[in-house]
Structures are given as structure tokens and as C-alpha cells.
Amino acid sequence: MALSRRGFLAATGFVAAGTALSGGAVPAFALAPMAGAPIPGAIRRKVGSVEVTALLDGYIDMPPDFLVGADGATVAALASAAHQSPGPRRTPVNAYLVNLGDRLVLVDAGTSTSMGPTLGQLPAALAAAGVGPAQVDTVLITHMHPDHIAGALTPTGQALFPNAELVVTEADYVFWHDDSVMNQAPSEFRSFFLGARNAAAAYAGRLRRIAGEGQAVGSIRSVPLPGHTPGHAGFVVESGGEALLIWADTVHLATYQFARPDWSMSFDVDPQQAAQTRRRIFDRAAADRVMVAGMHMPFPGFGHVVREGSEYRFVPAEWPYAL
Ligand SMILES: [Zn+2]
Secondary structure (H helix, E strand, O other): OOOOHHHHHHHHOHHHHHHHHHOOOOOOOOOOOOOOOOOOOEEEEEEOOEEEEEEEEEEEEEOHHHEOOOOHHHHHHHHHHOOOOOOOEEEEEEEEEEEOOOOEEEEOOOOOOOOOOOOOOHHHHHHHOOOOHHHOOEEEOOOOOHHHHHHHEOOOOOEOOOOOEEEEEHHHHHHHOOHHHHHHOOHHHHHHHHHHHHHHHHOOOOEEEEOOOEEEEOOEEEEEOOOOOOOOEEEEEEEOOEEEEEOOOOOOOHHHHOOOOOOOEOOOOOHHHHHHHHHHHHHHHHHHOOEEEOOOOOOOOOEEEEEEOOEEEEEEOOOOOOO
């Protein structure tokens, strides 16, 4: 005899459960409250024998009006092509933990409480990665903006990393400590200067300043990427024939800046230089086929750059299924 659909459901228990509900007897379902929050962001992959863990501090909603020289029609077209609205883009703040084997290096430190409640999750992400602040040996700072250095401090302004040296670039240190620059800057940027100074002061005695292209710590090399700030730098992790370029704030809005690399951000210290640097590093990453990661690239930010004529395209790396 052919089994009817109802007969099949009854035989497999689906109808029985419904009957029990309508018959008054309440089955004992497990209580599963909604979490209401994402799981802390931490994704680990390997570069040769080095482990690199992307850590998510949180997000900023960044309007496309921040793009210098952008026109509405192109913004709308690029947003549509990416299946996004042309309104503010939810832009992450990432940091990267690099385990060299003999040293734990954190590249950038997130925001702490300096930029509001959608951020400040780096300590939770670090804990999810199994690391406490006392284990970090070196904090490398790509540039001294608050979304990169403020997280080196606790909410009360103490050094969060009790055993770490803090490494900043000479050009950024000089720029953010220059009173004449601060006094000429728009008032809304004054907190950037004070924040940079507070972080440097909290690490007095274990602050190291680096300049140019060369060794930053262990096998990690620094690469000057000036424009966003004067001392804005990337860091190259190299091991076993593989490389990762952590390019800091080369890109703030991935939806737009790969197709239009000349569109800099209104808060770049030198937007024109930032655009030149962006094209140069896009070309180098594309030609060398090197993996990149960035502090405002869609989390976890790993991927490759492809050149297409005068434009570029980002190819996100797949989930690292194994290490
Ligand atoms: Zn930034």
C-alpha cells in the first residue's frame, strides 16, 4: 500500500508532536534564549609556520561622503554591483595577532572605549583566541589614530599590555606630538592628538620608534605607506616562502576604493599621497600575488588584489579550514 503524506508524517512522529501540542500535554522543549550578540571575532590562519589571528574590535558606520572626489552616480553603481545600499557602509576595525613562535606580536590594538559602544571588543576577541594581555610581547602600531592605538590603554588610561613594548613610527610620533600642527588642526581632531600622546606616555620606558622599511620586530618588516598619516605603515609577515602584507588603512571602504583607488578619505592627512600609496601597494600586491589584510577590510580581511586595467578587485581568502 502506498504511504500517504499524512501517513508518512504520522509514522515519523511529526504529526504526533502536533497532536500532543493541541491535546494539552506540553512537551519539554529545551530553553534556548536568543544570544542577541555575535560570537567574538577571531579567525586564525597560517603564513608559513607563523600563526596570524584576525581580531575584530567592532564596527563604524562610514558614509560614502567621506570619500574625496566621489560622485553619487558611481557610488550608487558600485554599491549596487556589490549588492549593497549606497548609504553608510558598516566598516570593521580589525587587529592582527602574530605568533612568531618565540614572541606574540599584536598589530594595532583597536579602540577601547574611545569610539563608542559598537567597538572596544578586542580584549574579548583576544580572550576567544586564548590570549591574555600579559602574554603580548610587542604591540606594533600602524599609525596613531584612536581606532588603532587607543586600545593599548584600559578605559581608565593605563597600559593594557603590562609586558609589551609599544612600537610606533617616528613620523607619526613626531606629527602627533607637534603642538603647531595640533593647534592648526580642526577642533574635532584635537582628541586624536591627545589620544596618541596619552598612549605613548602610558608606555614610556618601553616605547620604541621605527623609521623606513626594515625589521620591526623578529621577522616582521615595516613598509612605509604615507598619506593617511605621515607615518602610516604596513607590516609584512614572511615565513616558509609565504607572505602576508598587513596594510593598515590603505583601504577604508572596500566597496569603492578597489574600483576607484584615487578616492581617498576626507580624514587622510594627505589624500593625494594616500591615493598614490594605495595604487603603488595595490600594484605590488597584485604583481607579487601576496596575501593582504587590512584594519578596515571586511573581517577577517585576508585576501588578494587583482589588477583589471586601471581598476582593482579584491578576492577574499576562503575560510581557513585547517592550520
Ligand atoms: Zn583606521
